[in-house]
Structures are given as C-alpha cells and as structure tokens.
Amino acid sequence: MGPLFPQELISEPVNLLIAFVIGTGFGIGLEAGGFTNTRKLAGVFYGYDFVVLKVFFTAAMTSAIGLFLMNNYGLIDIQLTFYPSTFWIPTLIAGLVMGLGFIVGGFCPGTSVCAAFTGKIDGMFFVGGVILGILGYSLSYDKIFKSLHLSGGMGKVNIADFLGISNGLFIFIVTVVAVVAFVIVTKIQKKVNSKDPVPAIEELGL
Template identity: 45%
Template sequence: MLPLASTTEFTLGAELGIALVCGLGFGFALERAGFGSARKLTAVFYFYDMAVVKVMFTAIVTAMVGLFALSAVGVLDLAELYVEPTNYAAQLGGGLLFGAGFIVGGYCPGTAMAALATGRKDGMVFALGMLGGVLAYAELTPGIDVWYKAHATPELTLPALTGIGMGWWALAFVAFLLFAAWGMGALERSFGHWRPQR
C-alpha cells in the first residue's frame, strides 16, 4: 500500500537520499521547461508566452489524475497524504505578496534553483533575498505562525468541501486544461507583438 512512508520506516540517510533523487527530477523538469530564465517566467504576465501556466497546470492535472487513479484501484491510500491546513486570509494575503515578489524578482523559490544552477546571477541574488525574507519572518513576525494555526481548517479539499468526488474534479480539471490550452494559444497570438526583440 502506498505511500511507502506509511508502511516503511526510512532511516534519516534514506530520507535525505530520497530528497536528493526527487530534487534531481524536479530541477531537471524545471530547467527543461525554460524556468531557469526570469524572462521566460515573467513572459506569462505579459501574455506573449504562457509556458508558466501550461507547465504548472499540466503538472497539477497529471499528478491529480495519477493520485485519483491509484487510489481508485486500491494501491494508494489518499488519507495517508499530508494536506496543509487552510487559512483563507493567510493564503490570500501571502499569495498576493508572493505574486508581487514573483514579478519584481523574476523567480519563485524552486525556479531560482534552476536559474542559479545555469549561471543566472539574478537567480543567485533572488535566493539571497529569499534567505533574508525567511529570516525576517522568523525574527519579526513569528506570531503569524501562532495566528495561522488558531484559524486554520485541516484537510479542507474541494471533495471534502463540496461532497463531489475527486474523480469528477479530476475530469473537470482535464477538460478545463484542454479549454485553457486553446485559450492560451489565442492569447499568445494576440500579444505576440509584446515579445521583446532582444
């Protein structure tokens, strides 16, 4: 029965080794997608290259369909997967700040790794800024952690909230991805003139 971690006790060395291997695939996929480049990433906000949404959406739908299919055939126990508790205000406010930081800085935390690994100095500086931000949060606003916990709802997924099963949601997301793929192609054609010439 999966996940493996629910039936196997990994040693610390094994856990960190698994992290390295998963990270290898993670970084490889991000760089292949072009996400080591801040200009490729921020292009999504000027509509002339929607690769960020295409890659993220496809990844989410792929994992979602896989998780659902494996649980439907009884190989995977969804209840054993970790779900971060939801705090609407935190996800909304933190998300807005994160989005602002994304377009100002040009990267998100994972893609900054792909950038610095391929020689982008701005990716290295972004990572330094992140370290400063994480340290500042811990030193100046640690109370947010306490507040978050006090106002969080555990295991709040769309199936739990609506009573509609995960399979239907997965189907809806696949359909939406196909529609969005067509829409994004149209957007890229309309805003192609915004693509910088150098």
C-alpha cells in the same frame, strides 16, 4: 501500498536518497521547460509566453489524475500522507504577497534555485532575498506574524468534499478547464506576439 515512508516500509536513508533522485527529475523538468528564464516566467502575466501555465497545469493535473487513480486502485492511501491543512486567511494574504513577488522578482523559490545554480545572476540575488525574507519573518514571528499565521484554520480540507462533488468529477472539471486554457493561451500568445512583439527571448541570448 504507498505512501511507503510514513508506514515505515522504507528506511530514512533510503527515503532521503529517493528525495535526491526525485529532486533531480524535478530540476531537469524545470530547467528544460525554461523556468530559469525569468522573461519566460513573467510572460504568463503579459501574454507573450505561457510556458509557465502549460508546464504548471500539466504537472498539477498529471499528479492529481495519477494519485486519484492510485488511491482508487489501492496503490496509495492518500489519508496516510502528510496531507496539507488549510489556513485560508494567511494563505490568501500570503498568496497575494507572493503574486506581487512573482511580478517584481520574476521567479518563485524553486525556479530561483535552478536559475542561481545555472549561472543566472538575478536568480542568485533572488535567492538571497528569499533567505533574508524568511530570516526576517522567523525573527519577528512571535511579535508580528504568529496570530495571523494560525488564523483561518479549517483542518485537512479536500476541495471536492468542500464543494460537495466527487474527487473524480472535480479533477475531470479542472482538467477540462486546463485543456481549454491551453488552446486559448496559445492563440493569445500568437496574437500578442504578432501585433506588438516584445523583443524575442532568443535575441537576448538568454
């Protein structure tokens, strides 16, 4: 039963090899989905290209549904994973900072790695910015960020428990919302691009 590595059912070298294979699949999905193209990424905020929303929510709900079913049928015990703890205050503030970073920089860290290593020069500079940002944060952590970083701690909170509903119902609701959103954004995208088209990505040769 999974997760295998935390229960020492696979060795560390095997775990690292699997990490590489899983990463390869992730990288193919990101590049093939168009995530090295910064204008496709930014499009989600301006209505001319919703590829981010479609890929992202499909990935999130595929994994949520899959892991929920595997947990129910005893193929994995979610309790044994490195389940994320919630620190809502720093996460909320940091999320807004990252949202601003998305609009200004046109990537997030994972997509910028794909972009930088496939020849996107702006992606390379973005990667440099991320490293400088982490360096600045890490060197000033004790003086500036420590107390904020540790504030708002709630422990390992499951959102369905938090809302007082079952995991299955919560996933079902989010999936329905996602599918409805897919239909609506496809319509918005057509409308935006027919009325006032931004120069087609194809014309830019990206």
